[in-house]
Amino acid sequence: MEPATLSPDNTGSLRPEPPGGHIPGEAGVWILLFGEMTFFALLFGSFLLYRTSDIAGFTASQAHLSKAVGLTNTLLLLTSSLFVAKAVGAASRGDTGSAPRLFRFGLACAIGFIALKGFEYYELLERGIVVNSHVFFSFYFGLTVLHLGHVVIGSVLLGAMSVATGKLLTKPSHIALIESGGCFWHMVDLLWIIIFALLYLVE
Amino acid sequence: MDKSFHASTRSQRFLVWLTIVLAVVFAISYVGLMRFFPPPPASLSAEEVAPLYSEHNIRFRIGVIFGLISGGFLVPITIVISLQMARLEKGVPIWAILQALTGVVGTVFVWLPVLVWGVASFTAERAPELTLLIHEFGWLLFITPLSLFPMQLLGIIVVAFTKDEPDGHSAFPRWMGYLTAWQLVQSFGGPIAVLFKTGIFSWAGLLPFWAPFALFSAWLAAICYTVLRALRHQQQLAATGG
Amino acid sequence: MASLLRDRLFLVWALLVAVTLLSSQIGGTSGVAWIGSPAAVTVAVLSIAFAKVWMVMFTYMDVRGAPLVLRVLVTAWIALVLCGLLAVYFGALG
Structure with missing residues (x-):
């Protein structure tokens, strides 16, 4: 149907490069990305708004969190994002081995x-810290559980993409889907970057 | 194309409009008569909850009657969505079957809470603690059940990304696939409301109520639009090809 | 070209890790003594976080090569949300 896409072009990609620039994934996925990011932005704003009414309580509660654990998790997601970015690149070059x-x-x-x-x-619950211990922990558990749900959905996507890219993808729409899945994963990463800053670092 | 699908386009359009009309009736009874928009805070005490049902008791119960009549508004569109999915699937239309069954069972969580609130208003002068119990049961039934909804959406997403029909003629253009995927990701906020009595994570808050409410309304309007557009195209095909 | 792109992703990753370590030093109660005021810590930490978000979107998501509209939209969204959050932090809504 579209023979031009079956062989790599001069940039090594199986997708043709439109002259005005290429939308990562496809236009539709940006409904989901901007929608979800804006929704989280509202949650972040609510957190800071509630915080202004009890700064001392929020600061005292924050001291119960381990910055090292949050930092390690940030590094894990940054690293996974690097792998996924490289994987999407490999998939769009038709590298069925490394993708x-x-x-x-x-x-x-x-x-x-x-x-x-x-x-x-587990550590927090062991110390008797639960969702209604303080408003800070309501937000801590609410935000991180919601984000964890995104991580789980994203992990299922990563598994699915590792299977799908095992054979050569020739249709541009399939490569667009892989790029979109990659973008979803990077969104999960960048949401955590903000959550880490808000919950663990803001003073 | 299978002739039987041409024969039913008129019925399918009727069913989409039935959904739209019933949804409007439901919205009127929910917002205007039961006055549960915005929702009462999840932190209310028994003494605060009882007047929700005892004051304007008859108006509330009339709202319940119309809610019970219109609460199945998702069933007709669910069936039409599955017919449109089955058109595009190869072999046994497994995603259409999943979508239809989970959608039809899932509609229980729209009208059953109305009936539970109806019970709360039926003997509103009872001990307030008892009204509180049935009130909370109704609200958690309305906001938190999730199991079926993502499965229903999953089928739509799969068909939107695997179909061989141009987006302009399909009931499931690719952007609808992404919109539905967003809806699926977002829906996981509902059960979190079980943990919270106050704030944005409670059943009256941003996460379990406002965001899903806004997105679901937009999604329902969008899928009614794309389904009607696809049906119009199929009717034209039948007219010119037949 | 392809190997350059691969290098770029890795370099961005290294930069992101370095900046993360830096912001984790600045942030929290320990950082207040070092930086000065809590407000300065918050401005620094949130600005770094949104700079990271910009880097992730422009390189990992490849917004870099996207049409101008999307690049502007992404950058505007990041600036808007950062300013909004800082405004809420400094009590603009209270």
């Missing part, structure tokens, strides 16, 4: 993130 492997590396980091989050929850 699935890179997706699996990304997935391994994601599983590490989930495990560490579970450990963090």
Whole structure:
């Protein structure tokens, strides 16, 4: 149907480059990305708004969190994002060998993130800190559980993409889907970057 | 193309409009008669909850009657969506079957809470603690059940990304796939409301109520539009091809 | 070209990690003594976070090569949300 896309062009990509620039994924995925990011932005704003009414309580509650755990999780997601970005690049060049492997590396980091989050929850609950201990912890559990849900959905996507890129993708629409899945994962990463700053670092 | 699908386009259009009309009736009874928009805070005590049902009791119960009549508004569109999905699937239309069954069972969580609130208003002069119990049961039933909804959406997403029809003629253009995927991701906020009585994570808050409410309304309007557009195209095909 | 792109992703990753370590030093109660005031810590930490968001979107998501509209939209969104959050922090809504 579209023979031009079956062979790599001069940039090594199986997708043709439109002259005005190429939308990552496709236009539709940006409905989801901007929608979800704006929704989280409202949650972040609510957190800071509630914070202004009890700064001392928020600061005291924040001291119960381990900055090292949050930092490790940030590094895990940054690293998984690197693997996924490289995996998407490999997939669009038709590299059926390294794309699935890179997706699996990304997935391994994601599983590490989930495990560490579970450990963090367990630690807090052991010390008797629960959702209604303080408004700070309502936000802590609310935001991180919601984000963790995104990590789980993203991990399923990474697994699916590691299977899908095992064979050569020739249709531009399939490569667009892989790029979109990658963008979703980077969004999960960047939401955590902000959550880490808000919950663990803001004074 | 299968002739039987041409024969039913008129019925399918009727069913989409039935959904739209019933949804409007439901919105009127929910917002105007039951006055549950915005929702009462999840932190109310028994003494604060009882007047929600005892004051304007008859108006509330009339709202319940119309809510019960119109609460199945998602069933007709669910069936039409599945017919449109089955058109595009190869072999046994497994995603259409999943979508239809989960959608039809899931509609229970729209009208059953109305009935539970109806019970709360039925003997509103009872001990306030009892009204509180049934009130909370109704609200958690309305906001938190999630299990079926993502499965229903999953089928639509799969068909939107795997179909072989141009976007302009399909009930499931790719942007609809992404909009539905957003809806799926967003829907996981609902069950979190079980944990919270106050703030943005409670059943009256941004996460379980306002965001899903806004997105679901937009999604329902969008899918009614794309389904009607696809049906118009199919009717034209039938007219010119037949 | 392809290997250059791969290098770029890795370099951005290294930069992101370095900046993350820096912001984790600045942030929290320990950072207040070092930087000065809590407000300065917050401005620094949030600005760094949104700079990271910009880097992730422009390189990992490849917004860099996107049409101008999307590049402007992404940058405007980031600036708007950062300013909004700082405004809320400094009590503009209270």
